[in-house]
Amino acid sequence: xxxxxxxxxxxxxxxxxxxxxxxxxxxxxxxxxxxxxxxxxxxxxxxxxxxxxxxxxxxxxxxxxxxxxxxxxxxxxxxxxxxxxxxxxxxxxxxxxxxxxxxxxxxxxxxxxxxxxxxxxxxxxxxxxxxxxxxxxxxxxxxxxxxxxxxxxxxxxxxxxxxxxxxxxxxxxxxxxxxxxxxxxxxxxxxxxxxxxxxxxxxxxxxxxxxxxxxxxxxxxxxxxxxxxxxxxxxxxxxxxxxxxxxxxxxxxxxxxxxxxxxxxxxxxxxxxxxxxxxxxxxxxxxxxxxxxxxxxxxxxxxxxxxxxxxxxxxxxxxxxxxxxxxxxxxxxxxxxxx
Amino acid sequence: xxxxxxxxxxxxxxxxxxxxxxxxxxxxxxxxxxxxxxxxxxxxxxxxxxxxxxxxxxxxxxxxxxxxxxxxxxxxxxxxxxxxxxxxxxxxxxxxxxxxxxxxxxxxxxxxxxxxxxxxxxxxxxxxxxxxxxxxxxxxxxxxxxxxxxxxxxxxxxxxxxxxxxxxxxxxxxxxxxxxxxxxxxxxxxxxxxxxxxxxxxxxxxxxxxxxxxxxxxxxxxxxxxxxxxxxxxxxxxxxxxxxxxxxxxxxxxxxxxxxxxxxxxxxxxxxxxxxxxxxxxxxxxxxxxxxxxxxxxxxxxxxxxxxxxxxxxxxxxxxxxxxxxxxxxxxxxxxxxx
DNA sequence: TATTTTTACGCAAACGTTTGCGTAAAAATA
DNA sequence: TATTTTTACGCAAACGTTTGCGTAAAAATA
Numbered sequence: 108x109x110x111x112x113x114x115x116x117x118x119x120x121x122x123x124x125x126x127x128x129x130x131x132x133x134x135x136x137x138x139x140x141x142x143x144x145x146x147x148x149x150x151x152x153x154x155x156x157x158x159x160x161x162x163x164x165x166x167x168x169x170x171x172x173x174x175x176x177x178x179x180x181x182x183x184x185x186x187x188x189x190x191x192x193x194x195x196x197x198x199x200x201x202x203x204x205x206x207x208x209x210x211x212x213x214x215x216x217x218x219x220x221x222x223x224x225x226x227x228x229x230x231x232x233x234x235x236x237x238x239x240x241x242x243x244x245x246x247x248x249x250x251x252x253x254x255x256x257x258x259x260x261x262x263x264x265x266x267x268x269x270x271x272x273x274x275x276x277x278x279x280x281x282x283x284x285x286x287x288x289x290x291x292x293x294x295x296x297x298x299x300x301x302x303x304x305x306x307x308x309x310x311x312x313x314x315x316x317x318x319x320x321x322x323x324x325x326x327x328x329x330x331x332x333x334x335x336x337x338x339x340x341x342x343x344x345x346x347x348x349x350x351x352x353x354x355x356x357x358x359x360x361x362x363x364x365x366x367x368x369x370x371x372x373x374x375x376x377x378x379x380x381x382x383x384x385x386x387x388x389x390x391x392x393x394x395x396x397x398x399x400x401x402x403x404x405x406x407x408x409x410x411x412x413x414x415x416x417x418x419x420x421x422x423x424x425x426x427x428x429x430x431x432x433x434x435x436x437x438x439x440x441x442x443x444x445x446x
Numbered sequence: 447x448x449x450x451x452x453x454x455x456x457x458x459x460x461x462x463x464x465x466x467x468x469x470x471x472x473x474x475x476x477x478x479x480x481x482x483x484x485x486x487x488x489x490x491x492x493x494x495x496x497x498x499x500x501x502x503x504x505x506x507x508x509x510x511x512x513x514x515x516x517x518x519x520x521x522x523x524x525x526x527x528x529x530x531x532x533x534x535x536x537x538x539x540x541x542x543x544x545x546x547x548x549x550x551x552x553x554x555x556x557x558x559x560x561x562x563x564x565x566x567x568x569x570x571x572x573x574x575x576x577x578x579x580x581x582x583x584x585x586x587x588x589x590x591x592x593x594x595x596x597x598x599x600x601x602x603x604x605x606x607x608x609x610x611x612x613x614x615x616x617x618x619x620x621x622x623x624x625x626x627x628x629x630x631x632x633x634x635x636x637x638x639x640x641x642x643x644x645x646x647x648x649x650x651x652x653x654x655x656x657x658x659x660x661x662x663x664x665x666x667x668x669x670x671x672x673x674x675x676x677x678x679x680x681x682x683x684x685x686x687x688x689x690x691x692x693x694x695x696x697x698x699x700x701x702x703x704x705x706x707x708x709x710x711x712x713x714x715x716x717x718x719x720x721x722x723x724x725x726x727x728x729x730x731x732x733x734x735x736x737x738x739x740x741x742x743x744x745x746x747x748x749x750x751x752x753x754x755x756x757x758x759x760x761x762x763x764x765x766x767x768x769x770x771x772x773x774x775x776x777x778x779x780x781x782x783x784x785x
Numbered sequence: 786t787a788t789t790t791t792t793a794c795g796c797a798a799a800c801g802t803t804t805g806c807g808t809a810a811a812a813a814t815a
Numbered sequence: 816t817a818t819t820t821t822t823a824c825g826c827a828a829a830c831g832t833t834t835g836c837g838t839a840a841a842a843a844t845a
């Protein structure tokens with residue numbers, strides 16, 4: 108078990124002061140060219156790597172950013188993490204990931220943890236449960252840069268990266284109508300989330316713009332966004348006297364639940380019921396029929412969020428900004444034209 | 447932007463020495479009961495949180511473990527990360543995740559990065575490309591505890607957590623035979639990986655035990671484990687004069703590729719071709735027909751790997767140990783009995 | 786009560802960096 | 816060549832903890 112070599116080791120070997128070694132290695136002025144080269148060569152030879160704890164202690168900025176995500180096991184979030192991570196690394200930052208498991212209480216713990224590590228900034232996506240934002244306000248009040256993505260809040264004080272939720276839902280419904288569907292149902296999620304509210308509005312507006320009535324019993328609202336909920340919502344919708352001929356589910360996992368329940372009733376997709384979900388690229392092609400989905404550029408969401416955060420870190424005066432990453436409707440078999 | 451309060455702040459406020467505060471807060475002896483309580487109360491009131499950089503600097507063990515995984519966007523790995531993370535947290539450790547993106551060169555960088563952070567130990571899964579283990583040997587030689595999972599190496603020097611690969615493949619083939627399939631093909635992966643080699647052996651042994659011939663043209667070997675490869679392998683298999691009536695794909699993403707290609711040829715699963723894949727729970731239920739798969743207890747793999755690592759960290763004399771986490775064959779529609 | 790032991794604290798050094806300041810030596814200028 | 820400026824280094828303090836050691840005061844023992 109060989110100890111890590113320190114600046115002192117190099118200094119001792121070369122008969123110079125540690126401060127000189129530090130300056131040479133960090134490219135600061137005040138050290139002669141020849142000596143600088145000698146120091147660098149020795150550092151390389153001894154495989155010197157700065158001790159991040161010492162650096163973190165002496166500098167007020169240890170170049171770490173924190174992430175708070177609802178869960179890590181869905182492709183949507185892990186792909187966003189990839190985007191954040193790559194951008195962070197490219198700018199000399201490392202990343203610490205915490206998970207709220209969609210729970211408000213755990214989300215608060217995440218903030219504490221990140222705070223303890225002294226992260227320079229935080230990128231967060233709200234948990235499903237979260238409808239009170241005080242814990243995030245505290246972060247902002249402490250001057251810690253904070254950027255939200257997808258499920259956002261405090262947009263007047265924090266930058267955010269969001270999908271064009273209203274438009275995407277509008278477009279999905281428009282597509283269903285164009286393909287001959289007339290009684291289009293909606294399966295929503297926790298209403299306090301911006302994404303839910305916005306997608307709902309897009310759904311309603313699309314119906315209205317096409318002179319279709321908005322039936323409240325075709326809208327299943329304010330449920331947890333789980334596979335189970337998706338199935339339950341469909342049971343509820345199919346129990347109606349006049350059942351829907353298409354469904355917009357505002358979340359991928361809801362859509363998969365819905366699809367499964369529809370199939371178990373021996374109804375055909377897309378002939379009996381058309382189905383549109385939200386998803387990133389991966390899952391939706393595996394199901395049958397392949398699912399028409401609103402698709403996110405997840406990697407880009409991550410990298411843009413990280414960009415915004417780094418900009419804010421480097422300049423506290425930048426104004427909060429909301430970046431919209433356009434989604435696109437990926438049309439597949441589950442909404443094939445009727446007749 | 448209020449500064450973090452330090453031990454010194456507390457000491458100053460209470461008129462005691464910083465060392466006393468430290469001892470009181472860490473539960474060490476040598477501080478009176480009354481004073482200890484006063485210090486604790488003040489720490490709570492001022493919301494004192496120890497500076498991890500200072501602690502990391504002064505202690506040789508900053509209680510961080512590192513993870514190296516091939517990618518973060520598949521459920522298999524992110525679920526394992528959950529298992530590791532929860533176990534680590536429960537033991538007062540935090541976790542840093544690095545990604546090799548299935549590339550040997552990047553895997554080496556991961557090790558460097560983790561080394562720089564001075565992690566106390568590393569949990570790793572080999573990248574597809576990796577067939578040379580020197581970089582890991584160096585880690586071991588430096589005395590850094592190292593545990594592998596799933597795709598492993600250096601098992602004589604490092605503990606590992608693996609699936610029962612040989613048995614699982616055997617069982618899958620056995621199941622196919624029992625259901626009337628006779629010409630069973632095999633789609634493998636990069637041969638230097640232990641999981642590939644072992645699953646291949648299980649496949650061969652099951653055929654032999656059932657007195658079925660082992661045809662080498664029914665075995666597609668040594669390909670990258672990607673969706674594309676899955677499709678390509680099936681194209682190759684279906685081009686044979688006598689095509690297979692069942693396929694064992696040794697990886698989930700290969701299986702999905704295979705399924706997609708089979709369907710595009712208008713062949714029926716399971717009637718024309720039976721299909722078994724490897725997967726964790728999530729994806730396989732979404733496809734149609736639902737895929738019979740060898741299923742892993744991913745969360746458990748993670749938590750056991752973390753346990754092994756922590757045990758090794760706390761006692762350098764523990765012997766390397768290989769823990770096998772049993773898989774189970776989840777039988778679904780894709781291998782329904784013929785006739 | 787006199788001595789020994791224990792308790793309860795503080796002092797100071799250490800972990801590995803960075804950085805402000807000081808100062809010989811070298812270079813530039815007069 | 817004499818003076819001023821610049822260069823090239825070293826010293827020492829600092830970041831926020833922990834911990835070995837020392838020592839008064841208190842408690843226990845003789």
